[in-house]
Amino acid sequence: MSWWPRWRRAAVPEVGLAKAAPADPGQITTLLGRASTATTAGQSSTARTALDEALSLAPTNPEVLVESARWHRRLGAIAEALRQYDEALLVASEPGRLHLEIGEMHVETKDLPSAIDALTLAVTLDPALGDAWLQLGNVYGRLDRNEDALEAFRQAVDTVPAPKRAEAWLEYGQALHVLKRHAEAVLAYEQSLALDPLGVRAMMAAGHAELLQEHDESALAYYERALALSDPAPPGLQLHLGSAYQHCGRWHDAQRLYEQVIATAPNDHLARWYLSQCDLALCQWPRGWANYGARFAAGASGYRPLPFRPWRGEAAPNDTLLILADQGLGDEIMFASCVPDAMARVGHCIVECEPRLESLFRRSFPGATIIGSDRQLDGCWLKDLPEPQWQIFGGDLPHLFRNSNADFPGREAYLRADPQRVAYWRQRLTEELGAGPKVGISWRGGSRFTRTRSRSLEAADWGPVLSTPGCHFVNLQYGNYQPELAEINARHGNVVRDYPEALADYDETAALVAALDLVTTVCTAIVHLAGSLGRPVWVLVPFAPGWRYTVACDRMPWYPSTLLFRQSTIGDWAGPVQALASALSNVTGSVSCGDRFSRNGC
Secondary structure: OOHHHHHHHHHOOOOOOOOOOOOOHHHHHHHHHHHHHHHHOOOHHHHHHHHHHHHHHOOOOHHHHHHHHHHHHHHOOHHHHHHHHHHHHHHOOOHHHHHHHHHHHHHHOOOHHHHHHHHHHHHHHOOOOHHHHHHHHHHHHHOOOHHHHHHHHHHHHHHOOHHHHHHHHHHHHHHHHHOOOHHHHHHHHHHHHHHOOOOHHHHHHHHHHHHHOOOHHHHHHHHHHHHHOOOOOOOOHHHHHHHHHHHOOOHHHHHHHHHHHHHHOOOOHHHHHHHHHHHHHOOOHHHHHHHHHHHOOOOOOOOOOOOOEEOOOOOEEEEEEEEEOOOOHHHHHHHHHHHHHHHOOEEEEEEEEOHHHHHHHHHHOOOOEEEEOOOOOOOHHHOOOOOOOEEEEHHHHHHHHOOOHHHOOOOOOOOOOOHHHHHHHHHHHHHHHOOOOEEEEEOOOOOOOOOOOOOOOOHHHHHHHHOOOOOEEEEOOOOOOHHHHHHHHHHHOOOEEOOHHHHOOHHHHHHHHHHOOEEEEEOOHHHHHHHHOOOOEEEEEOOOOOHHHOOOOOOOOOOOOEEEEEOOOOOOOHHHHHHHHHHHHHHOOOOOHHHHOOOOOO
16 A cells, blocks of 8 residues: 555544444444435435434444545535545545545546546555546546556556446547547447447547548448437537548538538538538539638638628729638639739739748739738738728638639639749759750648648659659659658659759749649649649549549649549559559650640539
8 A cells, every 4th residue: 555545544633433332233224325315305404414313323434434425525515525535544445446436526626636646546556446547547638648548548448347348448549549549549449349339439439530540431431330320410420421421532422411410500610611612622613602601610711800891892993902811822822813803803902921922922913912921810910001991811702703614714824933033943954954844743742630641642653653754853842851752762763853942932932833844743732833823733633632623623623734633442543643644655755745735624
């Protein structure tokens, strides 16, 4: 036994212990039963009277002391409850279980550090006390002590009573999930389901973990099982199932689910946000844009209201319109295709943008005021500019100007790279690489939050493309790309040239892209940059892409210079890579790959 329990016992004054005459056990049992019945009936004073009588007859009886402590605990008299628990500890045969109760009481009062102390004592005194391990794991989790929580739940799965073992495995899986050990989490959820095959929570949790690993078909199976067993569906299940449908390319099933959610909960912003993406992917533009504003309440984009009137497309030739930056870098570039449309309706536009885009936008929209900002919540960055009368977020511009396929302009470019830097890069690439097409390459897209696995290729996947005779490949991958580039070059014969100075500055990146004959890439911001510059860009597209790439078009409506090479099955890049490589072979030797570039529409 540890020193702390002994210290607590020594600290409790021993007042008149064992001096009372032995009580009749039957009488004590009767009084405790009367107290329990009264408590169940909500007769607190009757229960208190019975407990006081029992205490007067048996002041050191651990059952009486514990029942009295529980009565005070229910009443919220924590100090008195603790005093009586401590007295009970002096004579308890199972002190670990009493420390478990004390810990649970501290959890109820949100005194989590004291709860940890008590629960730690409980498992120290009785390591087989599974309920204490389970409770301890939950408290650690609430304090974000995730490794400690994981260890507590690991002990719990071996020690809790059989009826709680499925719950313990579920909690263990969720602790692994929090630590991003998703594959192990799925195994733990399966252990839970083996003990409780109807465990909807475990099915949903397994679906979440599989979805985060981009194991979309497996996630779909878990969610469908959970839905089949639920009536009504638990909160969020239909939305998660809809996401799995989307990622499996079952767009109409996803739409149906989101519509069902909205029918019963019209203000479910996540459902509207998800539905808008389905609609836009299917080129159902008006309905898609109608729900696109739900991105703010859904948390997909930060809402920063400034004190100007919302602009809904009114002609305002004497007024100033503020266009606010919205969503990610690629989205800002894409939405900027609508800036000329807005400029045609108002007297002046102020365009906020990500600082990396400021020079590019300023050159491309000479009639507008361009401000690079970090998206401050106030308007202090506007203090030296003409006061706007109107405001609109960049992501709301398409709702005004892109409501049919015909609304997407056929112009080749709306952004302009620095012509001097473009000339510099053309000359340098020719001098260093020689004759033949100069082809940019980017192999990784997205992030941990935006499905990087489904949008990225491994080094080995690029073989058919990189072996194309006569082509010179130039790296356009950004971020921490050096180890991957080294692997690609080691595998394929040092064929990809790297110009890190061009990637360090986005305006310089634009000049390099504009100097290339072709860009080949996965779905990433480089697509938007190349497309907005009017450069031929061939995109390797996953089976179920983001809505910007649509479901079935062979080019992006936003960029006439794109050509999309789509997966025909989930995860299989061999087909689209071979198709791209064959197309590239057909243009090898051309002065410009764009001369023979396919521009068929939807």
